[in-house]
Amino acid sequence: MASKKRKRVITDSDLTDLALLSVLNQACFNYERMQSIGFTASMGPALKKIYKNNPKVLAKVLNDNLEFINTHNTLLPYLQGLMLSLYEGGEDPETVKKIKISLFGPLAGIGDALFWFTLLPIMAGICASLSSQGNVLGPIVFFLVFFVAFLLRFPLAKIGYKTGTAALDKLQENTKRVSNAASVLGVTILGGLIATYVTLTVKTTIDIGHDATVNLQTDFFDKILPNILPFAFTFLIYFLLRKKVNTTVLIVGIIIISILFSFLGIL
Amino acid sequence: MEITLLQGIIITIVIMIIVVDRHLEALFIFRPIIVCPIVGAILGDLNTGLLAGGIVELAFAGIAGIGGASVPEALLTSVMTVVFAHITGNDVATSLALAYPFGVLMQFTWTIRNTAFTAFNAPAERYAKEGNVKGLMKLCFYGIVITMIITGILTFLSVYAAQAPLKAFVEAMPDWVINGFQVAGGLLPAVGFAMLLRVTLKGKYVPYLLAGFLFATFIQIDNVLPVAIMGVAFALMEYYRSGEKEPVTIKGGEESGI
Structure with missing residues (x-):
């Protein structure tokens, strides 16, 4: 198999290229193997360099990587950098494959927790409230923050290459603490967002005689707690989601029920 | 148009x-x-x-x-x-x-x-x-x-x-x-x-959800930034607290639930 060559062929600029090429990860996204083709292609040039004199192993390694993979796009260069350092160090491709299989899932978990469940809602909350005031800073700030997140790919490729698996343990350990704190921030903002951006106002008034009416919203719900209905509604959706009700069904259902209640004059 | x-x-x-x-x-x-x-x-x-x-x-x-x-x-x-x-x-x-x-x-x-x-x-x-x-x-x-x-x-x-x-x-x-x-x-x-x-959402995060909700309900705010700053304060508290020597606690499950 791979000759035990210790000579370093991967340069810093190769790692920069890798980080750039890693954007191709989802280019051929499909349900059977998800990111496999883009994942392999983006490592291709570096692998070609490592196995310049060994086309047989190159073919095997490329083919290995075409197996199913689904991981986090921004953190991907870390995994790829790590794999390249192993391939370059003459590690058995079978071992690298096993390491890859054991890592891409946890990496996806960390990435989704940090980016999709924390950074995105926080930035969405802050920037959307700016946008809602007609402030162009909304989109601009959002863009800048995610651009910085994009730039992380470059150091990540180098960290993966240089520090290997040791960094992952550290990352995972710190991620727990950071993502716990981030969840606190995210959940606090979510509370604020529910109060600010979910609107549900009941129009029903009840005639109680003597020309007096009770407005269900202002005289009843608002007296108990303003925004109680948006809060309750969000939790209704939350429980339906936990019951595995399909999102699209929920959305279409909300639209239909809104129109129905509007017809009845309740909402 | x-x-x-x-x-x-x-x-x-x-x-x-x-x-x-x-x-x-x-x-x-x-x-x-x-x-x-x-x-x-x-x-x-x-x-x-x-x-x-x-x-x-x-x-x-x-x-x-x-x-x-x-x-x-x-x-x-x-x-x-x-x-x-x-x-x-x-x-x-x-x-x-x-x-x-x-x-x-x-x-x-x-x-x-x-x-x-x-x-x-x-x-x-x-x-x-x-x-x-x-x-x-x-x-x-x-x-x-x-x-x-x-x-x-x-x-x-x-x-x-x-x-x-x-x-x-x-x-x-x-x-x-x-x-x-x-x-x-x-x-x-x-x-x-x-x-x-x-x-x-996990049980232990519910207080923060309620705090954010009440803050935005009762305090007049133009955007959600003040809530975010309060959230940062909570997050820092949580972060430093979790850095302290871990007392013997029963590890909560990963399951979300309240």
């Missing part, structure tokens, strides 16, 4: 570029908060674009197609929210609800695409066995171009070709239907928030 052919073409081209980012998830310029103002600016109505960007972004904040899950596409919903507000003069909340079906349409298109793209796997294996990296790159290129083309067609048809019937359709709606869409527009952000709660 009407959308001119030129505006239709410019929007289509811009979306064809932005969809590459949607496809690759690299720069996040495909998010509603950025797409809506761009479409608004093309239509000469940046302000509507900004307002739409705010509400659509929130409605989709928690709706992420993680792990290839199939959810309504924010991209075409964003475009059509601005388009509906522009051609019918309705507010952005109403327009969001009207635009949702287009998100579902794009979702179906992408489901078909993700299925069809399995056809790339056979040539990819062949290229791999030849050690042909250029071949693999070529497949990536095809994947991107095909995505651009189908999204471009869908965008042009939705934005330009369908505008007269869409406008007629909306104008033919009785007031209570329009009002219903407006109500729905006010409720839809709850879906995104609920999806986020589903992945982030």
Whole structure:
């Protein structure tokens, strides 16, 4: 198999290229193997360099990587950098494959927790409230923050290459603490967002005689707690989601029920 | 107001570029908060674009197609929210609800695409066995171009070709239907928030949720930034507390639940 060559062929600029090429990860996204083709292609040039004199192993390694993979796009260069350092160090491709299989899932978990469940809602909350005031800073700030997140790919490729698996343990350990704190921030903002951006106002008034009416919203719900209905509604959706009700069904259902209640004059 | 052919073409081209980012998830310029103002600016109505960007972004904040899950596409919903507000003069909340079906349409298109793209796997294996990296790159290129083309067609048809019937359709709606869409527009952000709660909420986070909710309910705020700052304070407390020597505690399960 791979000759035990210790000579370093991967340069810093190769790692920069890798980080750039890693954007191709989802280019051929499909349900059977998800990111496999883009994942392999983006490592291709570096692998070609490592196995310049060994086309047989190159073919095997490329083919290995075409197996199913689904991981986090921004953190991907870390995994790829790590794999390249192993391939370059003459590690058995079978071992690298096993390491890859054991890592891409946890990496996806960390990435989704940090980016999709924390950074995105926080930035969405802050920037959307700016946008809602007609402030162009909304989109601009959002863009800048995610651009910085994009730039992380470059150091990540180098960290993966240089520090290997040791960094992952550290990352995972710190991620727990950071993502716990981030969840606190995210959940606090979510509370604020529910109060600010979910609107549900009941129009029903009840005639109680003597020309007096009770407005269900202002005289009843608002007296108990303003925004109680948006809060309750969000939790209704939350429980339906936990019951595995399909999102699209929920959305279409909300639209239909809104129109129905509007017809009845309740909402 | 009407959308001119030129505006239709410019929007289509811009979306064809932005969809590459949607496809690759690299720069996040495909998010509603950025797409809506761009479409608004093309239509000469940046302000509507900004307002739409705010509400659509929130409605989709928690709706992420993680792990290839199939959810309504924010991209075409964003475009059509601005388009509906522009051609019918309705507010952005109403327009969001009207635009949702287009998100579902794009979702179906992408489901078909993700299925069809399995056809790339056979040539990819062949290229791999030849050690042909250029071949693999070529497949990536095809994947991107095909995505651009189908999204471009869908965008042009939705934005330009369908505008007269869409406008007629909306104008033919009785007031209570329009009002219903407006109500729905006010409720839809709850879906995104609920999806986020589903992945982030644990029993121990409930106090923070309540604190954020009460803060925003009873204190007059222009934007959510003050809540965020309070959230940062809570987060720092949590962070430093978790750094202290761990007392003997029963490890909570990873299950979310309250």
